[in-house]
Amino acid sequence: MILDWLRKKSGSALRPAESPSRSAVRERLASGRAASLLADALERFPELEANQAQVLVRDVVEDFFYAVMDLGASESYHHASPWGLAEHSLEVTIFALRIARSRHFVGHAAPNPEEEAHRLPRLRYACFLLALYHDLGKILQADVRGPHRETHNPFVEPLGAFYDRHGREECRVKWRDGRSLEDHIRMTPYLVGHLLPRAAAIYLDPAIVTEILEEKTAGACEIREIIVEADQRSVREDRRKAEAKAASENSAHASGSFVAYLAKSFAEGQKQGRLAANIFGGDVFLGRRFAFFTYPAAVLKFVSLVKDAFGRADIAARMLGEDEGGARFFLAKLKADESLYTDPSTGLWKLKATIHQGGASDVKEGVLIPLAHLGLSAGTTETFPGTITFSRPTDGSEVVIDDFRPAPSKVEKPVPSVPPPVKPPPLPSAPDKRSPAAEAPPPTPAPSTLLPPRAVPATLGPQSGIDPEALARDLVEGILAGWIPSNVQQAQVYVSPKTTFVATPAVFLKMREHGLYPTFDPQDRRSAYLKAIARLECVRKSPANRIVYPILLGPESERALKVIKFDTLGLFKSEDLRKQVGIWKDWERLIELPQDWSPGDAVVSGESSDD
Numbered sequence: 001m002i003l004d005w006l007r008k009k010s011g012s013a014l015r016p017a018e019s020p021s022r023s024a025v026r027e028r029l030a031s032g033r034a035a036s037l038l039a040d041a042l043e044r045f046p047e048l049e050a051n052q053a054q055v056l057v058r059d060v061v062e063d064f065f066y067a068v069m070d071l072g073a074s075e076s077y078h079h080a081s082p083w084g085l086a087e088h089s090l091e092v093t094i095f096a097l098r099i100a101r102s103r104h105f106v107g108h109a110a111p112n113p114e115e116e117a118h119r120l121p122r123l124r125y126a127c128f129l130l131a132l133y134h135d136l137g138k139i140l141q142a143d144v145r146g147p148h149r150e151t152h153n154p155f156v157e158p159l160g161a162f163y164d165r166h167g168r169e170e171c172r173v174k175w176r177d178g179r180s181l182e183d184h185i186r187m188t189p190y191l192v193g194h195l196l197p198r199a200a201a202i203y204l205d206p207a208i209v210t211e212i213l214e215e216k217t218a219g220a221c222e223i224r225e226i227i228v229e230a231d232q233r234s235v236r237e238d239r240r241k242a243e244a245k246a247a248s249e250n251s252a253h254a255s256g257s258f259v260a261y262l263a264k265s266f267a268e269g270q271k272q273g274r275l276a277a278n279i280f281g282g283d284v285f286l287g288r289r290f291a292f293f294t295y296p297a298a299v300l301k302f303v304s305l306v307k308d309a310f311g312r313a314d315i316a317a318r319m320l321g322e323d324e325g326g327a328r329f330f331l332a333k334l335k336a337d338e339s340l341y342t343d344p345s346t347g348l349w350k351l352k353a354t355i356h357q358g359g360a361s362d363v364k365e366g367v368l369i370p371l372a373h374l375g376l377s378a379g380t381t382e383t384f385p386g387t388i389t390f391s392r393p394t395d396g397s398e399v400v401i402d403d404f405r406p407a408p409s410k411v412e413k414p415v416p417s418v419p420p421p422v423k424p425p426p427l428p429s430a431p432d433k434r435s436p437a438a439e440a441p442p443p444t445p446a447p448s449t450l451l452p453p454r455a456v457p458a459t460l461g462p463q464s465g466i467d468p469e470a471l472a473r474d475l476v477e478g479i480l481a482g483w484i485p486s487n488v489q490q491a492q493v494y495v496s497p498k499t500t501f502v503a504t505p506a507v508f509l510k511m512r513e514h515g516l517y518p519t520f521d522p523q524d525r526r527s528a529y530l531k532a533i534a535r536l537e538c539v540r541k542s543p544a545n546r547i548v549y550p551i552l553l554g555p556e557s558e559r560a561l562k563v564i565k566f567d568t569l570g571l572f573k574s575e576d577l578r579k580q581v582g583i584w585k586d587w588e589r590l591i592e593l594p595q596d597w598s599p600g601d602a603v604v605s606g607e608s609s610d611d
Contacts, residue, residue, distance in 0.1 A: 020168070021160030025065040028083060034065075037090045041128065044097040047121050055199045056125065061090060064132055066160040067195055070168075071142050073135060075175045076321035076329070077513060078238045088234055089132050095230035096131035100124050100223075122208050123223070129200060130212070131227045136191045137184030143174045154191060175323070186490070189213075221559070239521065242315055258306060258330060259339045261317065263375030265305040274301055278384045280357045285384040286376070287403030290341060290368040292353060292388060299327045299367065306330070328515025331367060341368035343392065343399060347470070352393045357386030365393060368401070466517060466532040472571065474516055475507065480580055484510055487584040494553070494563075496587035499540070500571050501551060501563040505529070538570025542595055552591040560593060 028034050042057050065086045073079035079088040101124070144152035144159065146166035152159055163171060201209070212220045269275035275298065276282035283298035284291055293299050303320050311318035320326045334340040335349055342349050355362045371381060388404035391397060478484035479493055484507055486493035492510065494501040508522035508529045520528045533539050534547050541547050550560035572578045 019164045021163045025062055034087055037094055040094050056203055060197055060200060067158040068139055069159040069163060076319045076326055078235045080319055085135060085138060089135055091234045092134060092230045093128050093131040095233050096127050096226050099226045099230060100127045122204055126204060126208060126212050127223050127226060131230060133192050134227050135184060137187035140187050141176050141184055143176050145172050155194060258333050259337045259373055261306050261310050262373045265309050266374045268309055269305045285388060286381055287383055289403050290370055291374055292366050292368055294364045294366040295350060296324050296327050303327055303330050325514045329518050332515050332518055339373050350393055351390045351399060354389045466528045468532040468535045471532050472536055483514060487582055494584045495568060495581055498568055500566040500568045502566060504548060504562055504564050533564055538567040540565040546595055549595055550593040550597050554589040
């Protein structure tokens with residue numbers, strides 16, 4: 001029945017006779033990395049005759065490329081360049097086929113040689129197809145529009161056909177806002193039925209198709225594990241290549257530093273009119289030592305200027321995302337280079353500013369960047385004519401920064417002809433220790449000096465590691481802000497009265513996506529994330545000091561979720577925080593498994609959550 005449905009859904013041919021998009025796909029597959037990957041894939045099926053290999057492998061890959069065209073696999077994290085999604089998916093198929101060939105699906109073959117000879121090639125071919133299609137749902141996360149705002153619908157036509165109708169140069173591609181890491185996984189099965197060729201459905205045995213789609217056997221689960229392993233390997237290799245390329249292309253900025261780009265980008269922004277400076281309601285306000293950039297609006301414009309000016313020469317600049325995650329990553333890099341003001345009390349870079357000018361006032365959040373990094377010098381730069389006072393966004397307490405208050409000479413100018421007050425001026429009574437005392441303002445009742453900009457180990461943490469308490473705070477903030485999904489189906493955090501289960505590495509990938517800890521790889525088993533978390537008292541550890549546990553979300557769950565267990569009262573330290581986060585409604589159905597548990601092991605009912 002499932003096979004018949006697949007055949008009906010894939011009965012129409014995707015391949016037109018010839019078109020600009022089809023030609024672009026064939027050129028892509030005829031040279032470079034894509035050509036070598038395709039040749040490797042063809043060699044993985046020696047049991048297929050030449051005409052079968054053409055239909056079942058080469059044509060399938062070509063149709064897939066035609067369906068996704070030049071989309072990236074992500075906005076900025078991995079394979080973000082044009083054709084990144086297509087080539088990443090093809091690379092995952094090669095890695096998956098290598099793993100499958102080495103395993104031979106041991107223990108899942110048929111009982112007799114004849115059936116085994118029929119079954120094993122089809123299991124490997126199913127592994128090839130599912131690896132190729134594993135990220136297909138990302139097409140739905142890309143908003144592709146034509147010149148008259150027509151929107152591409154992947155359920156109606158491949159992206160290549162959409163480009164052919166409207167012209168690739170006339171189409172605009174943008175990643176949809178609000179997407180999550182799991183959305184494309186849920187949507188992928190719906191698109192597979194539209195793309196799977198009829199010949200592939202016929203070649204696969206109906207029983208194997210059913211087994212894999214329903215994931216009821218160990219063999220089907222093994223294919224899933226193979227693809228996950230291959231996907232992670234492809235991502236890691238792309239990240240390493242990107243870092244190596246950034247180092248070789250621009251050795252002066254091998255660390256991904258953007259400080260040297262600020263002056264030219266700021267000058268271009270003012271020249272092009274993209275950054276409105278010193279205007280009430282504008283983007284940037286210049287003080288005596290710092291420039292205040294509104295966040296996220298002005299910072300996003302700054303990121304776009306850096307990409308435009310330096311993206312061709314520096315891959316780190318080219319890969320900056322033009323969303324709030326990209327802005328946070330950009331600011332984290334500036335903070336690491338001590339080029340961003342951080343609050344000495346909290347270590348945070350974001351401030352709330354109350355802007356006053358001519359009787360009008362406005363409240364903005366933003367960041368402070370030293371004038372010197374923008375190519376400006378104190379004393380010669382025209383400053384904002386109004387006043388700006390600063391406070392902390394968290395509790396509203398004042399941060400004393402006098403850069404944006406009127407200079408003392410301007411305050412004292414209107415009163416030279418007024419007779420001096422009865423109270424003697426403060427100048428004669430002050431000790432004459434420094435020559436500029438005559439020009440200095442009277443001492444304020446609560447003097448406060450602004451510390452020089454420095455990197456405080458909070459949001460980014462020191463480069464040698466991650467501050468555990470800061471990591472815990474960022475985790476809580478992400479949960480409260482909603483960009484770390486919690487207490488819903490397909491969440492990354494599940495809260496019970498005693499234990500909070502945090503999925504790993506998914507949560508830390510989400511944090512990196514939002515610009516936190518960009519220099520660390522969450523998928524590395526020796527990750528600084530795990531080392532930092534292991535130092536937290538609120539994290540539950542085994543006698544061997546291991547902190548990652550498998551759990552099942554319910555008795556019917558087929559796959560275990562790897563989590564880190566936090567003490568709920570220790571992570572959410574106040575009653576108010578715990579009320580905001582809430583409790584997962586199905587927490588009583590959670591089943592906690594031993595650390596050495598593996599798929600196929602029995603689940604003992606007594607191992608349910610100790611909550």
